[in-house]
Amino acid sequence: MLSWQINRTLDSLIDRVERATALDPVADRLVTAASKPLYASTGLRNVLSGTAAGHPLHPVLVVVPLGSWLGASYLDLTGGDEGRSAATKLVGLGIAAAIPAALTGVNDWIDTSQAERRVGLVHALGNQLALGLYAGSWVARRRQRQGTGAVLAAVGALALGVTGWLGGHLSYARGVGVDTTAFDHAAEDWVDVLREDELVDDRPTLVYDGKLPVLLVRTGGQLYAIADRCTHRGGPLHEGEFADGCIVCPWHASRFRVSDGQLLSGPATRNQRAYQVRTRYGAVQLRYADEAGSLRTNPVS
DSSP states (O other): OHOOOOOOOOOOHHHHHTOOOOHHHHHHHHHHHHHHHTTTTHHHHHHHHHHTTSSSSSSHHHHHHHHHHHHHHHHHHHHHHHHHHHHHHHHHHHHHHHHHHHHHHHHHTTOOOOHHHHHHHHHHHHHHHHHHHHHHHHHHHHHHHHHHHHHHHOOOOOOHHHHHHHHHHIIISHHHHHOOOTOOOOOOOOOEEEEGOOOOTOOEEEESSSSSEEEEEETTTTEEEEEEEEEETTGGGGGGGEETTTEEETTTOOOTTTOOOEEEEEEEESSSOEEEEEEETEEEEEEOEEEEEEEEHTTOO
16 A cells, blocks of 8 residues: 555656646756757767767666765764775765766757656756765865765665656656657568559658558669667657668757668667568568567567
């Protein structure tokens, strides 16, 4: 009964944040300011997104400040004089590690909108509050005011708990940073999608494998098909620019090779699903014959 009440209260609070349109002007201005330097450098966006690793970088980096800061509070309680000295070093490490973690978070956040952007703003502001508390804790410890430092760290840990919950909501409830095609179940049998004479060379065409959108293109005399929904935020790839055998997402400029769905530049971190394509009696057919994920085909077992 208690857990149900807690869950209901938290859901009510997050719903208010998601619907707080008063946050939009501030969030939009911050996104505009952050987007200019980030979108000016494809290489920087690739690094901050975790494109080369194939997974978002932000969840990996946040472990360092979280672990350092919580470890410092543990040593405050159990470590004695030597522990307090080590706690000071851990607080400093957490502050240093928070900078790249924040940069990767901002990089992910600028590609959100509406409810996700509002929650992300509150999440970021809460993290800045926690960072300020830990900075104060570090200064106090350096001045031999260990008690003050420990108290500030404890309050900072409380703030981290709230902001961490918001970050978890963004990832697990809202799917920010998750492959948007993760639960799509593509056609495994050959499906007619259109007549071959309807295609125009080098012009991406939207078709469906029965229910899922697919980008189909004929280039260099070859037919290629990849999932049309961008793995990053679900952008319609068929509306993007096609050149040199690659398609650029019209929403956030991720670039994919159409021959095999390979990701060439971010902010996406996952490849596009590539279909097998053939023609039969003037009709273009496709299928996806590499379905291995059980959550796609049987999500309840």
